[in-house]
Amino acid sequence: QVQLVESGGGLVQPGGSLRLSCAASGFTFSSATMSWYRQAPGKGRELVAVITDAGVSTNYADSVKGRFTISRDNAKNMVALQMNSLKPEDTAAYYCNAHYYYYARPYEYWGQGTQVTVSS
Numbered sequence: 001q002v003q004l005v006e007s008g009g010g011l012v013q014p015g016g017s018l019r020l021s022c023a024a025s026g027f028t029f030s031s032a033t034m035s036w037y038r039q040a041p042g043k044g045r046e047l048v049a050v051i052t053d054a055g056v057s058t059n060y061a062d063s064v065k066g067r068f069t070i071s072r073d074n075a076k077n078m079v080a081l082q083m084n085s086l087k088p089e090d091t092a093a094y095y096c097n098a099h100y101y102y103y104a105r106p107y108e109y110w111g112q113g114t115q116v117t118v119s120s
Helices: none
Strands: 003-007 010-012 018-025 033-039 046-051 058-060 068-073 078-083 092-102 105-110 114-118
Touching (some): 003 092, 018 033, 018 114, 033 068, 033 078, 046 068, 046 078, 058 068
Antiparallel strands (some): 003 018, 018 078, 033 046, 033 092, 046 058, 068 078, 092 105, 092 114
């Protein structure tokens, strides 16, 4: 059974930092592209950052470039999102996403989300 469990969300003041973690199980983690998405109230889900299976390549939404860093540890089946210089507009539920192919079939899974609130 595939599980993605996020942690690390919370309330932080503008300019502060948070580190989100996602613990994965139930699939071959090292074969999956891992991503973080976010969804603010009343808005659609937005791709924040993505990291390829070996961690060689990353990509970020323009709104978080230079402030957020995605990383992964394939030995621990974990992906993290380091968020610095947080802004009120970063307030959202953050979701971990796994995407991989198995025998040429695509599979995609989501975590339950963790809330990040940036406010003074």
